[in-house]
Amino acid sequence: MDNLKNVLKFEFLNIITRRSFLLTVILVPLIPAVILGALGFLNDDQTQTIGEIFTSEVANPLPIGVVDQSGIVKDYPDWLTGGNLVEVEDESTARQRTADAQLEGFFVISPDYLENGQVTYIKPEINMITEIVQQGALDDLINYNLMGSDQRLYLRYQNPVSYTYEYLDPETADTRDQETFQFFVVPYAIMMLFYIMILVSASLMINAVGKDKDNKTIEILLTSAKPMDLFLGKLLGHGAASLLQMAAWGGGLVLIMNLGGNSVSFLEGLQLPTQVIALGLPYFILGFFLYGSLMAGVGALAPNMREGSQSSFIITLPLIFLMLMINQLVGQPNSTLTAFLSIFPLTSSVVMMTRLAIGSVPLWQIALSLTVLIVTVVFIVRGVSNLFSSQTLLSGEKFKMKTFFRTIFVGR
Amino acid sequence: MDTIVVEHIAKSFGETQAVKDVSFSVRPGEIFGLLGPNGSGKTTSIRVILDIYQPEKGTVEILGGPMNEEKLNQIGYLPEERGLYQDVELSRNLTYLATLKNMTREEIDQKLPVWLERFDLSDHQKKKTKELSKGMQQKAQLIAALIHDPEIIIIDEPFTALDPVNTQLVKDLLIDLRDEGRTIMMSTHQMNQVEQLCDRLVLIDHGTVLLEGDLKEIQTQFATNQVLIQTDSELPENIKGVQSIQEEGLYYRLTPADGLSPRVVLQELIDQRISLSSFEIATPTLDEIFIKVVSEGRNGNEEDN
Secondary structure (H helix, E strand, O other): HHHHHHHHHHHHHHHHHHHHHHHHHHHHHHHHHHHHHHHHOOOOOOOOOOHHHHHHOOOOOOOOEEEEEEOOOOOOHHHHHHHOOOOOHHHHHHHHHOOOOOOHHHHHHHHOOHHHHEEEEOOOOOOOHHHHHHHHHHHHHHHHHHOOHHHHHHHHHHHHOOOOOOOOOOOOOOOOOOOOOHHHHHHHHHHHHHHHHHHHHHHHHHHHHHHHHHHHHHHHHHOOOOHHHHHHHHHHHHHHHHHHHHHHHHHHHHHHHHHHHOOOOOOOOOOHHHHHHHHHHHHHHHHHHHHHHHHHHHHHHHOOOHHHHHHHHHHHHHHHHHHOOOOHHOOOOOHHHHHHOOOOOOHHHHHHHHHHHOOOOOOHHHHHHHHHHHHHHHHHHHHHHHOOOOHHHHOOOOOOOHHHHHHOOOOO | OOEEEEEEEEEEEEOOEEEEEEEEEEOOEEEEEEEEEOOOOHHHHHHHOOOOOOEEEEEEEEEEEEEOOOHHEEEEEEEOOOOOHHHHHOHHHHHHHHOOOOOHHHHHHHHHHHHHHHHHHHHHOEEEEHOOHHHHHHHHHHHHHOOOOOOOEEEEOOOOOOOOHHHHHHHHHHHHHHHHOOEEEEEOOOOHHHHOOOOOOEEEEOOOEEEEEHHHHHHHHHHOOOOOOOOOEOOOOOEEEEEEEEOOEEEEEEEEEEOOHHHHHHHHHHHOOOOOEEEOOOOHHHHHHHHHHHHHHHHHHHHHH
């Protein structure tokens, strides 16, 4: 027990003091948080979208002239144009004012506009990013005038329908607000977060075992600690470090949402569902123990880290399969396939969290999923401990998948 | 009570029989040599003693009984394949290995600086292992084997990568430890070191014991009645009672005629008024004994096959 604790402590400290770990833990949430914080600072009146913030940075502050030869643009309301579009009498005046740097450029609306929709944009330099925004502003101005300068009609045209949804059975239905895009972001983000965290943390277990072989410390360790202490110490040490990383990333995610919500309308109102917060920890821990044990088993059987990494691909296949199915899983969270994958132990820690991020999941499915996962983790940890024998760890033989699975499921 | 008693152990890996039948015992307070050619079964025997491998047959007794966790912590082991974490700084490496030997933080803080000083590694304790020379890593590995003050020390090729100064440092250390009453089992190919350090030895090949016993007795057992002499005089071509004379550098090797003892040869040399600066019975070197015993053993095996 003492040696289990010693191995755990060494592995944990060894990971968290590594420069690469510190950089990953700190920089991954810090960089987007700093960017969004800076955007929030720049957008202190909180009226701009993220697109507007970026494009306003690159756009020229000079107004753009509008030479209307069709006679349809009569009003240039400030609430719509923001003063960026100004009426100019004729093309030659517009050319002169552009040459004098009073205008960035000018639109010429053709006399036959109603027939052909023709507008010419004349300016000294063409920049496609700003062009898209500026042309959008002219589109809005023309639409407004075509509607007889009726603000109410124009705003309804811009946002014609406000749908309300009701669910036949709110208990089992996908209750996301189908109208708002950002609510789709959370399930994708949660799925990617759990996928990456479990895969990356578990893969480190190959190195945790392999480094003892590559550094030739394994023989020394075996004269001091039991193989089972080495296995569990490494598993728990890496698990603790991964939890720390997850806490940092999770905290970063919350920070980003808060900063983002304040500064960028795209992220406004975005929040982590409470069931994800409540069940995230047990699902992550169990998912890590499952894949971490299997990866440690690969590390124990492979003669070195390189061969271990190459041989681990087959273990990661269920998770890779989920990434190929990501749209189907997020799009149909209550389909039979998604429900099955949220109970199947090799995929449940990622898929169940994705379902919980989307909406409610029947309690019996959560209970069944957790039970199956716990039983599988106990079985796999015990099975992998068969691979942690002195003879296997010191053998130096080539990795054989058949031996790997036979030892886990049947024993030595 | 012998410190280590190995009785008829056998261990195989698949089709390969690494150890067929090995028995020997190591006494308290002695330096014991475990010798054998490459692939003879030395490392497997050591791993069986250390309880890393379970033997298929035979038994091992440590300090009067089977191995247990407490006894394992009384053993210091320097394996043939040196192992320290290359990307971890030296003091953390040694601290970790010491904690696994049940040492408390206070004990480590007390003893580690002393050992680092003794091996001239104090200035390097914050360096990563990979930044140290091979000789420094070898000394660090010895610290890992000795820091917990073990009763039994098992060392495999302890002089590899050491310069003459550090070789002498380690030899003096081993002698000191023996004089303190520690039991040391040493495996090495450097026969001169065995001759200088070991009290007793066992020689194994193909997983079986070829020779075991006291070093001096073994050398006597393998001694012929040849004599080595040093003289300023010109030796006559024929000396009565001497079958052959061979010049070997500063020495002459004299082989007495059948049935005659070296004493008769000495008497003849005195009678012939040959001035002698030294006269000694030619003791075979351990190298010679090793080669002879291993060759004979292998020839015997081939004949049996």
